[in-house]
Amino acid sequence: MAHTFESLVIRHTHRVPSPEGSAGEGATAARQFDAALTSVGFKLSAELLERLSGLSEAAVVHTARRTLATVSEMVGDHVRHNSYFIDFPANVPDTEEFWMRCVAKALADDTSRENVLAQLTRGALNLLSLPTYGRYQHTYEEMLAAQDELMASAGDRVTVLHLGRDLDAELTDLYLALAGSTTPLGEDHLRDLRTLAERCADGPQPESIPVREHRAVVNEARLGVGAGLLLDTVTDVLRLACALSGGDVTLQEPTRFQALPRPVRRGLLAGLDAVVAANPAKLADVHAHREPFKRLGERLHPHEYPRWPHAADVFAVARGEKEARSFGSRVEKLLDEYDVTGAVKLLKSAPGKLFRALDLLLRVAAGQEERDAVVAAAVEVAPEVSGRVVLSVREHFHNRERETDAPRIFVNRRGRAWVTPDDRPPVPAADRDRLISALDTEIRRRLPAPRRLLLDPEVLDVALPLSGRATTAGFGVLPRGSLSRVDGELLRFFVYWKQTEVRTDYDLSALLLHRDYSTDAWLSYTSLKAVGGRHSGDVTEAPDGASEFIDLSLDRVRGTYIVPQVNIYAGEGFEEAEESFFGFMLRDRAQKGRPFEPRTVRMKSELRGIGRVALPLVFRRGDDGTWHAKWLHLYLKGISQANRVEENQVSVSKVVRALVEREQLTTRYLIDLMSRDTTAVDLWDGEPVPEEPVTYIGLERPEGLHPDSRIITLENLRDLIPA
Template sequence: MNGILLRRKGKFLLKPGDGGASAMQLAMVQQELEQLGFALTPEALERLGSQSPEQLARCLRELRATLAKTTGAHRPLRPLFPDFPAGVLRVEEAQLYQRAMFHYVTRLQLHEIEPEPSPPLRGGRALRLIGLGSAEEFEAICTRLAASPTSLSQQDKDDLAWFIDQYREQVLRMLPEHIAFKENFAFIAAALLRRAPGPRSEAFVRERLATATDALRVAVAWSAGDVSLAEPTRFGRFPRAMRRLLLHALEACGDPSEDMLRWKERWKRLGERLHPGDYRERLPATWNAFQTLREDRPHETFNGAIERELRLGRADAAAQRLSARPGELARRLDHLLRSGADPADVLQRLRAAATRVSVPVLLQLHSQLRHRGRAPLRVFFPKGDAARAWGAHDRRAPLPAGAAEAAAAICREALSERFAQRAPLGPCWIDPALRDLRAPLAQRSASRSLRTLTRGSRVTLPDARFVRLFLWWKNGRGRTDIDLSAAFFDREFGFLDTISYYNLRGYGGHHSGDIVDAPQGAAEFIDLDLPRLRESGVGFVAVSIHSFTEQPYCDLPECFAGWMARSEIDSGEPFEARTVHDRVDLASKQNSCMPFVLDLERNQAVWCDVGIGGRPRWNNAANQLSGISLILRAMQYDAAPDLYTLFELHAQARGSLVAERAQAQTVFAQDGDVGAFDIDRIRAEFL
């Protein structure tokens, strides 16, 4: 329970205790948490003071275990060379080579060099505050996750599953009446039917199954598949009650044939498990739909009709058909406008349909229209559980004069009308730094991390000379070699050099040495001297991680990476939890990824969290440079909606904007009423 609350809200639950804890014991708790980079609020400290010594010890164990894991301090991070970084900085190339060969030849032993004691750590990031939470705040996490109008990450789903596991049918009181995002509903429905079976759960699911695709997603979620339907699923066995529920949901759709034809092969495979023939008399429409699929009967789908109209040059007819489905009209708007449709007619149809388009789709369309034609690359993040990025040259025909601006204005008006119906905010102040943070519109493939950042977001680097990258992993079923690398590019995206296991030094970067086996866990580090890198002409540092032995990260017991900021490189231990700014779990099905990029000119870290495609003969940074370079450039041209624009729309519709923070009733800032990393609240209340 406290693990979820600490991760998501920076708070913990603690009842008043029996008393007896001394001031010295409280100071020891504070000191332990400070070593991890956290501090207690006065309210939390007062509640700890009411505990007995035994209760205080239990609370400290729980806090320490959770907070250590968030930074990576729960694992020993030791470099190959115990005297890193000093050893790598001063040792000759020949000696570095001999040390590396010793590691390979002696069956991967770490070096037994006794390093000189490091001076105590000087500096560190600002401590993150841990406050006292309430049961209402804790249960609100479940409500906000379920109410999200956008996709959830795996961490989000795990937390939702915890609530359903623990509360069983009682979780129904925490679920919103309307679950807007179909993928999230499917996950919740399958979890309820599996973990809290009964009439109430079945009724909750049945009332919200509106389409054949809804039923398909629930079946996929039951079989632990990809509810986005980007990947096929191997369906498991379904109990009779589940089969009956899904088949009756199909019958309630009227004629589900068209919707089922969108996912024809999936429904064929699912039909083998549902046995619709057992219900052919009672559910004739459902039986007929399955026969249509199996016998390949001709049946034109909605999307097929749209493609036919566009192929024949009848864009106006396509626009007329799309008016019946506002979301599809918004998604295809650009295509319609550049395909010869009458711009005035298309814009009028958009205006009429905009009130029925979801907020996330309107926001994305608004942002894309505002940025259209400004960048040489278009960036795509394909739907699915695996994080991938694609970049392509923008070769689209230009839109008719004024069409993009007019369509963007329609989107803005529709959003303002929608937001004006919500509770007033009063005078609002918005931190300008929120322009660099992306709105959380798609978290489906987001990795677990210390700070929840949306792909493409930028955060200012701390005032420190050095950034230390770190990686920790443990072997899977066999020997596992994971490599940490940093590729240097100039401001024009020209490649300069790479720091990796095959090149330990250069341009102001230093690698801790290559470890090629991790039966007990292993760590690699890279130190980056930021002023020296800038002086050497480095504009970007693309951080990448590669499974040289080609196991995907999901097959490893644990793998994580991140970065620390250090004012002085020779103080403290190689890994100090209180200097960790970001940490990300690597658990995807991929074997190469780019967690983030450092933009040295703008002094920012750019959150990427994407996989690198391709299957080179040797999986390392040198053989993945084309993918690394493409992702780097794509991230610079990302046109996703930012938080500032989202909050500005809310402020103008629900209150007013003020120039001074002191004048505001509602402050949108990390230390204000709505913080940039309060993703749950943003998704549930502002999207």
């Protein structure tokens, strides 16, 4: 278990909890550890190297084994990446030539000849019936022997691991950071929070837990140790019940409630009773989740506990036996009567709901007087709205300002995307501009004014992480909508999957689009070579794991956009497979090396969406010829089987266009607001290191900053979002 917790700290913070062990002469072992890390693109900070050097050799080796296992998994080097073509990217055949070669071998094979001849006679051939198609024809070791060594390059990735505090302190800090986050965590981080909450339930707690899903996870742990529950709505109790049943605390997916022990049932009913007794109007919240509440009531048996009558009222409302008019229905009635002023007056009692309705209110307002009332109400309640919602609305109105015929894109919490034409009437420009100005003022008021701000230029175009669901777990992953520069001559995608039970075939493909999003070409198992690209070959089953690669020479690509995608051709979905992930590498042309080289990996993300087509990111060429990646983290529904790049090119191009042409609020926006007369702002390349405390914002933590400095990196970028 200690190893699990150490791994969790390293993954989230890139810090190694202060190694323990007896003093000794560990310098040689520490240098060997550092060299081993280099092979996977990591290195020890000077402080961590010094700490390890003062420990015994056995202590260093113990730390090295655990750390190497963690960082190898972070970049995808914990599995064996074989390629169908043994010397990929060299000697990749033309598609038709390769298929004919497979047919010739099948005809020379006594066991397959008759079946193949029969198919050829009928005029159609199933490639999977060919013995040499879709299955590795060589071992992993044979592939390694056929490849040249990777030559070192100044462009190879180097990620520094820093010295942390002791394990307990690191876990406490991480727990407080995740539980107190002002933005919702993604599913993987939420699972980590559950692990931490169980360990830290008796220790320090965050001052507030603004996100209700996080509160449910923390309440589950608190219930286990007999601590008081954090509840202020009936929905908080429903989320807690979902957590106790291993269900979805976001309430987006139905939960099958388990039979609960009597003490737990008493705790939930007492919590419901206290919430409703303090504010009976909160019974109206039941309407939003009537069915889950009815199912929960069947498990809690409220009739057995007459001392908590208000809890029984919750389930009476869910069953329709007791009236509790919902807030939403009251607003809807006023809008149906075209009473915008009355709706605004009511919505002021729920500031978050008012903000989410601003676009609608401004569109349906009858005249300037009503629009003035809408804007005035928004300005009045803005201080009571969460920073995440204020920023989301600010981003929304920024995109309403831009005139474009791009479709609207909708993305649910699982990354499923769909687009529709944008047929909304415009919001009057003057009202929109007044509202944007007011929102900027409110955000600026909440931001700190550091004396000195050091910036990594690469962080400026990173989209604000307004939700952890706008990204995926992995390494080097940026929030949806972020832009990052692509430096390198060769761009290589990879996908790895391992099936759980049934034959599973994932197909790595790349769609190349023109500036107008029309198709130029594609690379896939049906097009092994195109416009400077090579496909590593089709692997059609993965009982022991399988990998596919696409290699692209960026200077030979004709189009403007490169859209890598993973299509599920057959078998298990991304969430059903034992493991599945995507990533990309950057190399110089002279480097050679194996198909997968961990120190050239720039990004590795888990594939865990519910669609059958994954779109991790898109690469865009600028007018000056430079390439940038824009992060998507999207999934398309696709079809149940045989998804192919040729068939989904239209739907993919529509989704890509909708997100590429949408402008996200970035770190640059917050930094501009933060940069006041009292703040010195420097774009910093690491030299010289300032002696005084600073606020640093960058992709990775630098070495040598004053210990009292505030450091914001990808791992805690959410801390920039004001409460």
